[in-house]
Amino acid sequence: MTSSTTTPIPDDQRVSATRSLLLQLCAGAVLGLVVLYGVAFAESPIAHNAAHDVRHVTVKPCH
């Protein structure tokens, strides 16, 4: 797919748009891993007790 705009987009804006996209996707993935840690691995007794059944059912090491 090529740009159909008549005004050329400066190179620095093109690179910065791609970099921004990838940074935002990385931030989303990292947030996903942090939430997974909290639900499935955090050793806090409160987190463990609240998510106990889900840890067992999703086959995470629990006790």
Add this chain to the structure above:
Amino acid sequence: MIFRRLIWAALAVAMLVGGLQSGLQQWQTMPIILAAEGLESQKVETALAVADTHAHGDGAAHDHGDDAETWTPADGVERQIWTWVANVLHAFSMALLVLAVMAVCQWRGSALRALPLAAWVAAAGWLSFHFWPSLGLHAEIPGMDAARLGSRQGWWVLAAGGAALACAAVALVRSPLRWAVAAGWLALPFVVGAPHIMADPLAGFTREAQVALRQLGSQFIWTTAWLSLSFWLSIGVLAGLAFQRWLHPAVAAVLERSDAGCAPAMKAPQ
């Protein structure tokens, strides 16, 4: 902003998948967990169990929620609500990863439509986050003794990470060597070996309780296997629809303004 769309799309997927899983678990796995917990009260704590199983990283003893000092959701509605919250958060974390990986595939010029792409990514998610770690550390019902928690968690991360890197190698590397690289990553956790105790995991129980728990344990393995399939199937379908609706157009607009815009774009189904 892509990040905001990613969060909302993942949240929408998570609410539906988390609700579905809570319903299925209430029906399929809660009876097994409650039966195992009923038998757990008959357990005689062995020295091994105290040292290896119930000692957490901070050295605190733990006894499945019977500890009066630690908050535990009460059986019934309170426990169901917290299980629903945990299911939604678990689905949210997996949906975020699936949607982010799909967007990266779009950036790299994947020619797949949203649903087939979601199916491939969800299949990789099932392999990495359920199947591969489960081959070394089976699903366990409450009450079974096992190796130290930290070492099992470390091995789980190694198995999931190895399988995810194997999938990435197959999907991203062009060289024929990618199959060898993928096989290496898949083999690594099993070369290291999953941590297990030498003793019988049910050593602290009477013979009758052991028979009942073995039956519940094997039932639990099969039930969690099909529940994980239902989880990843629903994540795949719903993440595919959410991606097509909310993320694909936004990512395509960014790519149009960037260098990567020359790659063939994924076509949304008509």
